[in-house]
Amino acid sequence: xxxxxxxxxxxxxxxxxxxxxxxxxxxxxxxxxxxxxxxxxxxxxxxxxxxxxxxxxxxxxxxxxxxxxxxxxxxxxxxxxxxxxxxxxxxxxxxxxxxxxxxxxxxxxxxxxxxxxxxxxxxxxxxxxxxxxxxxxxxxxxxxxxxxxxxxxxxxxxxxxxxxxxxxxxxxxxxxxxxxxxxxxxxxxxxxxxxxxxxxxxxxx
Amino acid sequence: xxxxxxxxxxxxxxxxxxxxxxxxxxxxxxxxxxxxxxxxxxxxxxxxxxxxxxxxxxxxxxxxxxxxxxxxxxxxxxxxxxxxxxxxxxxxxxxxxxxxxxxxxxxxxxxxxxxxxxxxxxxxxxxxxxxxxxxxxxxxxxxxxxxxxxxxxxxxxxxxxxxxxxxxxxxxxxxxxxxxxxxx
Numbered sequence: 001x002x003x004x005x006x007x008x009x010x011x012x013x014x015x016x017x018x019x020x021x022x023x024x025x026x027x028x029x030x031x032x033x034x035x036x037x038x039x040x041x042x043x044x045x046x047x048x049x050x051x052x053x054x055x056x057x058x059x060x061x062x063x064x065x066x067x068x069x070x071x072x073x074x075x076x077x078x079x080x081x082x083x084x085x086x087x088x089x090x091x092x093x094x095x096x097x098x099x100x101x102x103x104x105x106x107x108x109x110x111x112x113x114x115x116x117x118x119x120x121x122x123x124x125x126x127x128x129x130x131x132x133x134x135x136x137x138x139x140x141x142x143x144x145x146x147x148x149x150x151x152x153x154x155x156x157x158x159x160x161x162x163x164x165x166x167x168x169x170x171x172x173x174x175x176x177x178x179x180x181x182x183x184x185x186x187x188x189x190x191x192x193x194x195x196x197x198x199x200x201x202x203x204x205x
Numbered sequence: 206x207x208x209x210x211x212x213x214x215x216x217x218x219x220x221x222x223x224x225x226x227x228x229x230x231x232x233x234x235x236x237x238x239x240x241x242x243x244x245x246x247x248x249x250x251x252x253x254x255x256x257x258x259x260x261x262x263x264x265x266x267x268x269x270x271x272x273x274x275x276x277x278x279x280x281x282x283x284x285x286x287x288x289x290x291x292x293x294x295x296x297x298x299x300x301x302x303x304x305x306x307x308x309x310x311x312x313x314x315x316x317x318x319x320x321x322x323x324x325x326x327x328x329x330x331x332x333x334x335x336x337x338x339x340x341x342x343x344x345x346x347x348x349x350x351x352x353x354x355x356x357x358x359x360x361x362x363x364x365x366x367x368x369x370x371x372x373x374x375x376x377x378x379x380x381x382x383x384x385x386x387x388x389x
Contacts, residue, residue: 048229055236092319092344106288109321135319136344159236166229173222 009053013167014046017174045170049163056159077118085114085124088142092135099139251351253370257282257361258349262314264339265326270314272365279311279387280361281380284341284352286317287324292356295374296332302377303336310363311384316341318355362387 086100091107099107099114110131117127131139143149252258257280261271272280283299285292303313315338317325322340329338341347350359358371360383369383 048233051233052229052236055233055240058236058240104288106286106319109288109324113321113323133343134340136348138344155236159232162232166225169225173218 010046010050013049014043017046017167017171041170045167049167052159052163053156057156077115081118082111082115085118085127086111088124088128089131089139090141092139098141246351249351251353251357251359251370251372252349252367254367257359257365257367258346260316260346260349262316262337262339262346263342264337265317265322265329266337268337270337270339272361275312276365277310277363279363279384281311281313281384282316282350282359282361283314284316284318284347284350284355284357286320286355287328288320289318289355291374293328293332295356295376296328296334298375298377299380300332300334300336302380305377305381306384307336310388313337315339316346318347318352319344360384360387 083100087098089099089110091097091099091102091104091110093106094102094104097107099110114127117130122130128140137143137149140149143152145153257272259272261269263269281302283295285296299313299315303311307313313336315334315336317338317340320340325338325340328334350357353372356374358375358380359367360369360371360380362368368387371379
């Protein structure tokens, strides 16, 4: 994950919240006193949002292809054809190295296996299924969209969605609070207000 | 000046706010928990004691051997691969050990870790290996035993308890010293 991207996400979320608060504050000077508190809260929410995005992506990564079928026409399978499949697979014994560029002996053997299977007319999907059966799901460059692998696809968008919902909820709350702040009043108005309040309270007694 | 009423947060607002923070914290904790579990698993190292994880080895000659079916025998489970040079150093010794103990209640098994069948069979032929060997399909066995590399050898007693983990190449002599007390 690029740290610069995270910083940018954080800044964007913080800026949006800031703008919402600022606009509310401009329309109601009395709300300015609340800005510091709201800024703190907005910074916290920005942090929460960014963290959720980061951790969601991380969790997903701690866990599509075009389907070609090669005819058995007797022509030798080229390196390019092998690499089309190999780049969709990862070396199971090295860290994060695609099979097409992996220099180990094991990877060379697996590329030879791909070549043999292609020569036998196996499709890409069939070869990948074979590799999954032999070495497990982790060899796939792109996890499948079924079974347990599904969470890899679900968690990052879910994290973003949840963050967006929290953000929307926070903005709505901030807006309602600002709207509830009444403009500065004169003493007379305060008196009127107090009288009205007393009157209302008296009715309820 | 703010309205006196607007300054007092209603109980519903407070509850909503608290619920919001609790939900956010729960999501973060859950995601962090997932990462922590994975990190702990990675840091744990090999399974080195307790009940040996069960497995079924599908051998290259088409047989199925489960650990469960070997209760009452000492099992020596070796993880290897044809691309692993240190594995070649111990291959002859493991075969010698198998020949010496196969009639004494010791079962030697070879689990071929992330390998290709053609090269694995060539390896077996090259070292004249006669004990059962099969691929670690889907790396299920190696994950269950949490191996860190090959070769690694696990010695399991007659009751299915893990007695010893040997990381790196071993010898017939070393294996004999470990296995002998288990046969008494």
